[in-house]
Amino acid sequence: MDDKMKxxxxxxxxxxxxxxxxxxxxxxxxxxxxxxxxxxxxxxxFPLDESKKENSLAAIRKAAEAKQLRHYPSFCxxxxxxxxxxxxxxxxxxxxxxxxxxxxxxxxxxxxxxxSDSIAVCSVFLVFAGxxxxxxxxxxxxxxxxxxxxxxxxxxxxxxxxxxxxxGILDLAVLSILTGLTVGSSNAGTxxxxxxxxxxxxxxxxxxxxxLTVFRNGLAGYRQFSAGILCGLLALFPVILEDAYETQALxxxxxxxxxxxxxxxxxxxxxxxKIEGGDSLCLN
Amino acid sequence: MPELVIDRVTxxxxxxxxxxxxxxxxxxxxxxFLGANGAGKTTLLRMLCGVLKPTSGEIRCNGTEISTLDGExxxxxxxxxxxxxxxxxxxxxxxxxxxxxxxAVPKDLAKEKVQEMLRLVGLEGEQKQKIRxxxxxxxxxxxxxxxxxxxxxxxxxDEPTSGLDPKERIRFRNIISALSKGRxxxxxxHIVSDVEFIADQVLLMKEGSxxxxxxxxxxxxxxxxxxxxxxxEPEEADRMNGTFAVSNLRNEGDRVxxxxxxxxxxxxxxxxxDPGLEDVYLYYFGTEK
Numbered sequence: 421m422d423d424k425m426k427x428x429x430x431x432x433x434x435x436x437x438x439x440x441x442x443x444x445x446x447x448x449x450x451x452x453x454x455x456x457x458x459x460x461x462x463x464x465x466f467p468l469d470e471s472k473k474e475n476s477l478a479a480i481r482k483a484a485e486a487k488q489l490r491h492y493p494s495f496c497x498x499x500x501x502x503x504x505x506x507x508x509x510x511x512x513x514x515x516x517x518x519x520x521x522x523x524x525x526x527x528x529x530x531x532x533x534x535x536s537d538s539i540a541v542c543s544v545f546l547v548f549a550g551x552x553x554x555x556x557x558x559x560x561x562x563x564x565x566x567x568x569x570x571x572x573x574x575x576x577x578x579x580x581x582x583x584x585x586x587x588g589i590l591d592l593a594v595l596s597i598l599t600g601l602t603v604g605s606s607n608a609g610t611x612x613x614x615x616x617x618x619x620x621x622x623x624x625x626x627x628x629x630x631x632l633t634v635f636r637n638g639l640a641g642y643r644q645f646s647a648g649i650l651c652g653l654l655a656l657f658p659v660i661l662e663d664a665y666e667t668q669a670l671x672x673x674x675x676x677x678x679x680x681x682x683x684x685x686x687x688x689x690x691x692x693x694k695i696e697g698g699d700s701l702c703l704n
Numbered sequence: 705m706p707e708l709v710i711d712r713v714t715x716x717x718x719x720x721x722x723x724x725x726x727x728x729x730x731x732x733x734x735x736x737f738l739g740a741n742g743a744g745k746t747t748l749l750r751m752l753c754g755v756l757k758p759t760s761g762e763i764r765c766n767g768t769e770i771s772t773l774d775g776e777x778x779x780x781x782x783x784x785x786x787x788x789x790x791x792x793x794x795x796x797x798x799x800x801x802x803x804x805x806x807x808a809v810p811k812d813l814a815k816e817k818v819q820e821m822l823r824l825v826g827l828e829g830e831q832k833q834k835i836r837x838x839x840x841x842x843x844x845x846x847x848x849x850x851x852x853x854x855x856x857x858x859x860x861x862d863e864p865t866s867g868l869d870p871k872e873r874i875r876f877r878n879i880i881s882a883l884s885k886g887r888x889x890x891x892x893x894h895i896v897s898d899v900e901f902i903a904d905q906v907l908l909m910k911e912g913s914x915x916x917x918x919x920x921x922x923x924x925x926x927x928x929x930x931x932x933x934x935x936x937e938p939e940e941a942d943r944m945n946g947t948f949a950v951s952n953l954r955n956e957g958d959r960v961x962x963x964x965x966x967x968x969x970x971x972x973x974x975x976x977x978d979p980g981l982e983d984v985y986l987y988y989f990g991t992e993k
Contacts (some may be wrong), residue, residue: 564787564790568783569806571778572753572806572807573806574806575775620750698757
């Protein structure tokens with residue numbers, strides 16, 4: 421800033437009142453004078469009182485700290501949180517399931533076990549894998565946690581959906597491994613092979629999900645475990661029937677598959693409804 | 705600051721009406737529900753938390769039904785259930801971190817908050833211990849910590865002091881008193897002294913209905929003239945104990961001091977006494993024989 425400008429500014433400031441008021445501008449009588457006045461108008465600046473400024477900023481900071489700012493976690497964050505806080509046992513079980521699926525497929529191929537034997541072994545394995553994956557959902561209902569979890573921002577219903585999604589992804593991975601590595605040893609096409617594996621899996625999951633909310637007392641864990649074993653045994657049922665894996669039995673497989681899918685949908689809807697109503701959460 | 709309105713809320717389980725057309729308006733302050741077992745306190749609290757759906761009636765928070773508010777309502781909520789749930793294989797720290805994540809406490813703030821809460825309830829030294837190794841009192845303290853973890857504007861505590869020793873109970877009362885500013889704190893208990901010390905409003909619940917409401921003094925005054933003191937002979941004391949609701953009985957020399965709660969003078973020579981909240985409890989919930 422040169423000396424001339426400094427002098428002009430000083431002059432303007434010295435014309436203004438010292439108490440911080442902005443003077444009401446007098447209206448010039450002629451338009452030319454108005455223009456001149458516009459030009460000469462200077463934005464008046466208060467001299468800053470640093471201590472007052474600090475105090476005001478401190479008050480704003482305090483008010484901002486006191487204010488509860490809401491943080492809405494995204495779906496991915498919620499998904500990650502559910503995964504992050506799973507027990508190491510459950511994670512180890514998931515890893516074991518995947519590894520076992522691979523080893524089983526390799527073993528079946530190496531020993532040239534094909535046809536109905538291969539399908540039966542794989543379907544029983546898938547049933548047990550499904551039950552293990554679903555145990556993450558079952559955990560939400562254990563230890564009286566369901567009631568508390570229902571009152572959290574991410575509530576029980578949403579947690580159940582996330583855990584089911586996670587279990588579904590893992591089941592899909594197991595199914596892909598089994599199908600990808602063993603379908604060649606069977607006479608059935610990929611679609612048929614998938615159907616033979618999926619039908620027992622669907623029915624066992626229906627039974628397992630039903631057990632989640634039916635038995636919720638001290639023996640619940642044992643009953644669910646028994647249900648898991650029963651599901652595995654039921655998956656072996658087609659082996660008893662002659663021609664169960666033949667083409668002429670396919671309509672039955674389709675029918676059972678459709679019925680299983682419908683029941684599964686109904687069961688999931690029922691569980692979410694029970695959570696919403698709350699009665700079965702609190703009374704058991 | 706939230707306002708909770710309970711509008712003719714009823715909850716029916718099959719043939720039993722657990723909560724019967726209860727209407728209340730709750731603002732900032734501590735509300736203590738007092739009632740015998742099975743009075744409907746827990747059911748009402750569960751409905752306030754959104755765990756149970758009312759059979760009829762509405763619960764509104766700032767004018768909107770809580771089921772409509774959904775997650776927004778749960779943001780405001782801190783809840784300690786009667787049967788407090790926990791994963792026994794979690795450490796106290798991990799458990800609180802898990803709940804902080806589920807309560808949408810930002811991750812960078814959560815660690816700080818968890819430590820603050822552990823300090824507040826005196827579990828800082830045990831934060832790395834598995835919950836399965838905790839005593840009943842420690843578990844209860846952990847429950848209180850999780851309930852206030854997200855600095856809730858509506859704090860609902862069901863039997864918060866059961867299982868706590870007197871020192872822990874005093875600590876808990878102080879925490880609640882400190883927290884009560886700018887919040888709705890609702891607690892249910894049958895420990896009369898808890899309510900007496902910290903509740904701004906006492907609500908007496910019987911058979912699903914609110915039978916009395918007011919400040920501790922107002923509620924106590926409602927039984928003025930119904931509390932009597934009497935020094936009786938031992939045989940007479942036995943007889944009176946079997947006939948009336950006796951809130952206190954102690955030997956004084958060769959005679960027995962009796963504090964009787966009765967709408968009418970129990971016997972000649974009995975003198976009226978200043979009522980306390982325990983007398984109120986006995987008057988409403990103790991069956992007069």
